[in-house]
Amino acid sequence: xxxxxxxxxxxxxxxENQKELNxxxxxxxxxxxxxxxxxxGGKLATQIAEKLGIESKMVGGxxxxxxEGLKVITMVYGGLANKNIVAQLQAKGTNAIGLSGADGNxxxxxxxxxxxxxxxxxxDVEEVNAQAVDKLLQANFVPVFCxxxxxxxxxxxxxxxxxxASEVAIGMSKxxxxxxxxxxxxxxxxxxxxDESSVVKHLEPGNYKELLQQKIIADGxxxxxxxxxxxxxxxxGKVCIGDIEMxxxxxxxxxxxxx
Amino acid sequence: xxxxxxxxxxxxxxxENQKELNxxxxxxxxxxxxxxxxxxGGKLATQIAEKLGIESKMVGGxxxxxxEGLKVITMVYGGLANKNIVAQLQAKGTNAIGLSGADGNxxxxxxxxxxxxxxxxxxDVEEVNAQAVDKLLQANFVPVFCxxxxxxxxxxxxxxxxxxASEVAIGMSKxxxxxxxxxxxxxxxxxxxxDESSVVKHLEPGNYKELLQQKIIADGxxxxxxxxxxxxxxxxGKVCIGDIEMxxxxxxxxxxxxx
Numbered sequence: 001x002x003x004x005x006x007x008x009x010x011x012x013x014x015x016e017n018q019k020e021l022n023x024x025x026x027x028x029x030x031x032x033x034x035x036x037x038x039x040x041g042g043k044l045a046t047q048i049a050e051k052l053g054i055e056s057k058m059v060g061g062x063x064x065x066x067x068e069g070l071k072v073i074t075m076v077y078g079g080l081a082n083k084n085i086v087a088q089l090q091a092k093g094t095n096a097i098g099l100s101g102a103d104g105n106x107x108x109x110x111x112x113x114x115x116x117x118x119x120x121x122x123x124d125v126e127e128v129n130a131q132a133v134d135k136l137l138q139a140n141f142v143p144v145f146c147x148x149x150x151x152x153x154x155x156x157x158x159x160x161x162x163x164x165a166s167e168v169a170i171g172m173s174k175x176x177x178x179x180x181x182x183x184x185x186x187x188x189x190x191x192x193x194x195d196e197s198s199v200v201k202h203l204e205p206g207n208y209k210e211l212l213q214q215k216i217i218a219d220g221x222x223x224x225x226x227x228x229x230x231x232x233x234x235x236x237g238k239v240c241i242g243d244i245e246m247x248x249x250x251x252x253x254x255x256x257x258x259x
Numbered sequence: 260x261x262x263x264x265x266x267x268x269x270x271x272x273x274x275e276n277q278k279e280l281n282x283x284x285x286x287x288x289x290x291x292x293x294x295x296x297x298x299x300g301g302k303l304a305t306q307i308a309e310k311l312g313i314e315s316k317m318v319g320g321x322x323x324x325x326x327e328g329l330k331v332i333t334m335v336y337g338g339l340a341n342k343n344i345v346a347q348l349q350a351k352g353t354n355a356i357g358l359s360g361a362d363g364n365x366x367x368x369x370x371x372x373x374x375x376x377x378x379x380x381x382x383d384v385e386e387v388n389a390q391a392v393d394k395l396l397q398a399n400f401v402p403v404f405c406x407x408x409x410x411x412x413x414x415x416x417x418x419x420x421x422x423x424a425s426e427v428a429i430g431m432s433k434x435x436x437x438x439x440x441x442x443x444x445x446x447x448x449x450x451x452x453x454d455e456s457s458v459v460k461h462l463e464p465g466n467y468k469e470l471l472q473q474k475i476i477a478d479g480x481x482x483x484x485x486x487x488x489x490x491x492x493x494x495x496g497k498v499c500i501g502d503i504e505m506x507x508x509x510x511x512x513x514x515x516x517x518x
Contacts, residue, residue, distance in 0.1 A: 048334075051311050071339060075307075079338020080330060083407065083415055087361040091413035095391075097363045102346040103356045104400055132354075139394040141363055148342065154350035156342055 005137070005176035006035040008247065009165035010183045012042015015081050020244075024183070025085070027247045029092035034137045034176070036168060037096070037144045039085060040161035041077040048076050065120040065158040073158050074100075077146040086144055097141040101125075101149030102156060104132040107164065109149035109157045123149040123157025125164065128171030162224065166231040173235040180231055180239045181247065182224065188242045188255030189225070191216060199242075203257045205229070225257070232259045264396070264435035265294040267506065268424035269442045271301015274340050279503075283442070284344070286506045288351035293396045293435070295427060296355075296403045298344060299420035300336040307335050324379040324417040332417050333359075336405040345403055356400040360384075360408030361415060363391040366423065368408035368416045382408040382416025384423065387430030421483065425490040432494040439490055439498045440506060441483065447501045447514030448484070450475060458501075462516045464488070484516070491518045 008028060014020050028037060046056045049072045057064035065073065082098040089096035101107025101123075109123030136143050145168065147161040162182065169180040189211075191198040200211070208225065211217045217225060228239040240246055242254025267287060273279050287296060305315045308331045316323035324332065341357040348355035360366025360382075368382030395402050404427065406420035421441065428439040448470075450457040459470070467484065470476045476484060487498040499505055501513025 048311075052307075053310070074342050075334035075338040077338070078342045079334040079336070083333050083337045083359050083361055086359070087409045087415050088413045090361055090364050090409060090411060095363060096361075098357075098359070098361075100342050100345070100357070102342055102349055104354060105349050135398040135400075139398060141394075150346045150349060152349060154347045156346050 002175065002177040004033050005172055005178050006031060006033065006181060007038065007165055007169040007172070007178060008035065008181040008183060009038040009161055010040070011161070011185075012040040012044070013185055014183065014244070015039055015085075016042050016044060021085070022088070024244050025088050025092060027244055029089060029094040031247055032249075035142055036133070036137075036172075037085070037142070038147070038161055038165040038168065039077075039081060039144070040147050041073065041081050044081060045073050045076040048072055059117050059119075063122075063158065064118070065122050067121070070121040070156060070158060074148060074156055078148050082144060082146040089142065089144065094142050095140055096144045097136060098144045098146070100146055100156065101159070101164070104136070105129050105150075105152070106132050106143075106145070107149045107159075107167070108152050109159055111151060111155070111157060121155070121157050123151065123159040125149060125159060125167040128167050130171040130174060133168065133172060134175060162227055166227050166236070169231055169236045170234040173237070178236045180228070180236050182228070182239070182241045183244055183246065184241070185243060187253050188246075189217065189221065197253075199253050200255050201253075203255055204259060228257050229259075232257065261434065261436040263292050264431055264437050265290060265292065265440060266297065266424055266428040266431070266437060267294065267440040267442060268297045268420055269299070270420070270444075271299040271303070272444055273442065273503070274298055274344075275301050275303055280344070281347070283503045284347050284351060286503055288348060288353040290506055291508075294401055295392070295396075295431075296344070296401070297406070297420055297424040297427065298336075298340060298403065299406050300332065300340050303340060304332050304335040307331055318376050318378075322381075322417065323377070324381050326380070329380040329415060329417060333407060333415055337407050341403060341405040348401065348403065353401050354399055355403045356395060357403045357405070359405055359415065360418070360423070363395070364388050364409075364411070365391050365402075365404070366408045366418075366426070367411050368418055370410060370414065370416060380414070380416050382410065382418040384408060384418060384426040387426050389430040389433060392427065392431060393434060421486055425486050425495070428490055428495045429493040432496070437495050439487070439495050441487070441498070441500045442503055442505065443500070445502060446512050447505075448476065448480065456512075458512050459514050460512075462514055463518060487516050488518075491516065
């Protein structure tokens with residue numbers, strides 16, 4: 001039987017708020033077994049960019065990463081956010097090691113091809129180096145990934161943190177029984193967006209299709225869930241969506257997704 | 260017989276100049292055997308701080324690190340400089356992994372006590388976690404340290420890169436036959452500061468004392484060499500001082516320091 005491995009993604013909204021971040025890191029530190037953290041950087045990068053007089057360009061909710069923007073992301077995600085998370089986890093007894101995809105050649109990506117939109121230095125994940133990540137896990141480190149990859153030719157690339165989390169989970173699924181956790185501000189997939197108790201506790205292709213037809217799943221939740229099912233089809237054991245409390249071993253109110 | 264290990268420190272002047280950095284990384288990548296890189300950040304941090312409207316305070320050539328200054332250092336050293344060096348080394352076939360002292364709890368420091376001067380978030384190294392660094396070396400990673408440590412209680416600390424290099428070399432000397440290389444803009448310790456060919460090829464306590472008395476060693480070179488002899492007294496095998504070319508296996512013009 002394969003050993004269990006948890007891959008947890010937290011969003012920018014947790015990173016931005018030191019109290020929320022601390023609460024998250026407490027729960028994360030308490031999780032048993034091998035685990036990997038993936039974090040975004042959120043509005044922090046936009047704030048620093050503004051102060052530096054660099055305009056953050058967004059198209060369809062996606063950041064356009066020009067050369068100056070990439071520098072800001074490398075500073076904020078790879079430096080400020082990542083190193084502070086690592087230091088705080090170390091203080092909580094978790095042997096964190098901060099990584100970009102360049103470190104240990106952990107995540108190789110390709111610069112997104114220019115079609116209608118030129119996303120600049122945005123990377124689409126090509127390969128997760130499961131062997132390198134596994135070496136760190138075997139040495140009892142807890143990898144903490146920021147949302148930066150590299151192309152293997154010296155170029156860093158800005159990469160979606162949700163995608164990094166799912167690709168890392170997929171990459172590790174050959175050797176581990178993986179669970180991918182997406183932490184966000186809601187309790188999970190909700191039947192009624194205004195009612196936090198209306199969590200769909202179990203989602204599988206059957207009721208997912210129904211919820212899609214009833215337009216209960218729409219907007220931002222749609223690509224998130226497509227990402228989840230993609231991971232499951234690529235041998236990730238299960239995917240869980242919910243807020244920070246989902247990571248508590250006694251938690252019951254969150255969405256579990258399986259095939 | 261212990262295995263050889265090279266610890267190489269490069270200064271901010273190399274980091275600041277992409278052409279120089281590339282030349283250095285080529286030579287570094289070609290060095291055989293296990294190796295560790297330690298880099299400063301130099302004026303890059305001051306430049307970014309200026310753009311952000313943060314004043315860089317210096318007293319006696321040492322940076323006073325207030326809270327905002329520490330953020331800049333974490334962004335620039337830990338993010339921008341470190342991740343770019345790692346990505347470029349990966350492109351040259353060197354399996355670099357970027358680290359602060361917080362990562363893997365590699366370097367623990369204590370916030371410098373306030374005496375005449377309050378240096379702010381400046382760290383004096385307390386302990387190098389040789390076991391953690393060795394795990395990375397055993398797994399064929401090449402550690403690349405930026406000049407940031409942590410106090411084990413969640414606080415990052417700005418730490419002199421020369422000190423980090425010597426403390427890492429000292430820490431690893433129990434298990435390895437260590438050579439500590441300080442790369443800077445000169446060919447080595449010079450008899451005549453205006454003549455790059457006047458390199459003192461071999462320095463040991465005897466002629467060091469003489470050069471001190473003759474005031475040939477003074478100013479900035481003095482603390483650098485004291486740091487070198489401190490490392491040698493703590494079991495570092497030898498210390499070499501010179502420019503980038505010193506790292507070439509055919510190099511002859513640089514200063515070697517032994518006891």
